[in-house]
Amino acid sequence: MLDRRNLMIGAAATLISAGTLISTPAFADAGFQQWIRDFRSVAAKNGVSTQIYDRAFANVKTPDSEVLRKARFQPEFKDQAWQYIDSRVNERTVANGQAMARKYKRLLDQIESRMGVSRNIVLAIWSMESSYGEALKDPERLHYVPRALATLAYADRRRAKFARSQLISALKIVQNGNVPLNGLTGSWAGAMGHTQFIPTSYQAFAVDGDGDGRADIWNSIPDALYTAANLLRKNGWQSGQTWGYEVSLPEGRKFPGGSLSLAKWEQMGLRRPNGKPFPAPSRNAELKVLQGRDGPAFLMVKNFYVIKRYNNADKYALGVGLLADQIAGFGPPSKDWTRPYTRISVAEAEELQLRLQRSGFYDGAIDGKPGPQTRSAIKAFQSRYGLAQDGYPSLEVLSALRRR
Template sequence: MPARKSATFFAGTLAAAGLSLSVMLTAAPAMADAGFKNWVAQFRSTAAQSGISGTTFDRAFRNVRDIDPEVLEKARYQPEFTAPVWDYFDNRVHEQSVATGRAMARKWKPWLDRIEARYGVDRHILLAIWSMESNYGEILKNDKVMRNVVRSLATLAYADQRRAKFARTQLIAALKILQRGDIDESHLTGSWAGAMGHTQFIPTSYQAYAVDIDGNGRRDIWNSIPDALATAANLLHKNGWQTGKTWGYEVTLPQGRKFPGGSMSLGKWEQIGVTRARGKPFSHPSDKAELKALDGRSGPAFLMTRNFFVIKRYNNADKYALAVGLLADEIAGYGGLVQDWNRPFTKLSFEEKQELQQRLSAYGYYDGKLDGKIGEGSRAAIRAFQAKAGLTQDGHPSMEVLSTLRNR
């Protein structure tokens, strides 16, 4: 079971009364509330059959009076990720995420020593996951992102046919978490789909892997960073993490050669001309590895070993697992890529991207956060400025755009 639901969801029809989402969102509140209240009353019996006491259920739903329309909007409009590969990595593996990871490695060293000794999972991998999942906990402070898990899951279970089964299962698990006393209902918060805490576990995965390493009697991934990191380590450990080994290697491919699919030993890869990008020998030549080139043959290439596929048990996406591995290596001081991603522009540093956002904001093109992360809001602002300045409207955070802004 993955830590959080990573695959893209598609919009479904409403489970209740055959209503469309648009009808539900524009219906009179009383009508929507009545249907939802009836569903909650019926679900109380379902929860009881799963061992949830009436007291726990009533406490969980005490402040849940209606559905959360924003959850339905996010569920309905979740697109498949189609941005260029460099965009994904630029927003996750950058100077700030590396620097913060190193600072957290120093701050939490005693706990990381303990977690690493118990589970055998490299601390830098855990720090990278923490960064990827919640920006080292910063997302948990954002009330616009964090939501009442019970309300979110009840909304999906009631009003989203495609996710209803998943949401009911997760809702029961969330109620069991409350009943056990690991967290109270006012602090049971998560993403719109119910992913919780510093390391973003859905309730069933929390039940399977949550750890109370700080010994206070609660498996608290919301407030205890040691518990959150140990929980992530426990997931990787139980899914076969190989202690003392890497996730993979950046490699150089010989020109003009086609490569077989599937897995073979690092030694055999080396025999057919695939070598480490920095020229060092493979540490464990008998280990099996699979070749992946997410940006085509002209971009960086990698031989992925067992631990890469263990990371995918956290989130079943090649981009995610590779970003974790690359960020972990940079936090550990091993350096970045030898062959960079194929960008059609000159890359900005993280601080330069923040400057780009600030300058776009000063000219009235951008009203988002100056966080150095180039999302759709930043790209729309860049395109608007490019149109005004007579530049190609590609939305890329390029040095050309920043230079033009600086010269205005």
């Protein structure tokens, strides 16, 4: 009923992108406020106190436009594999992970002992989700969760059902005393804390890791890391096992989809680049080639799919696995990704952003993480000087900026 009424707004609404409904500014406040009033009874029927609900929305007057903008861009599905991996697995994220491994050694020892989950996997997830907590210090990346989820429930048809259930769970987290309303912050989709749990996942997996009686994934690193490990453990993490193996592919042969034993893959000519045999050759694995034969190839075993319970994207799970291995001291894949440009380091990416800023093309953060804003600035620079407008943060672009 609620969704149908909102869809009947008609002339007061504009469709942008598949399945997304956004009200015009003249109607937004009234329509959104009506949705909040109507959902109050739904929340109450699902166990949310009306007092908590009213407090949660007392100062919420309009949808969060940034939530809707971010909902249209999800790098797991839009970035090329090499773009996604390069921005998340690099010299800085590895060095920071190794520093965190030293700093939190005692905590990570306990997590491995009690949960059976690799410390390096937990650290990699922490990096991927919040840059080891740094993202929680950036107000531009944080959203008030009730407003964010109400925005999606009201204005995004594809995510409305998800957002309604998450909103109810988020308010119950407050109601249960785990976090005050003013601390209920998260991503555009309601993912919260150091290790970015959506409310229903928090309810299912949250752990009080520091023994203070609350599972505070926003402020307690022990709680956040224990909670991440608990999700993996409860979804079947195989202790002491890897997530997958890099393999080289024999030329001129096609391979079947699906899961086969490692022994069977070896019979078809797949080999580990280091020449070592596959441990437990009877274990099943699936071949993943995210860039075809132009990039590295991997045989993925059970733990890869457990990581995907955190985020159901191959690029995400591969990023976690590769970063975990490098934090542990192993090198990158022996076969690199094929990129249409020369890759630069994080320090060089910061220099590129700074030079773009000084030239008037860029006003974002100097963080060495070239995202959409950096790529748009690169295209503007390339357009100004008659260069191919590919937007890549490349050595070629940095060299051109140095010459200007």
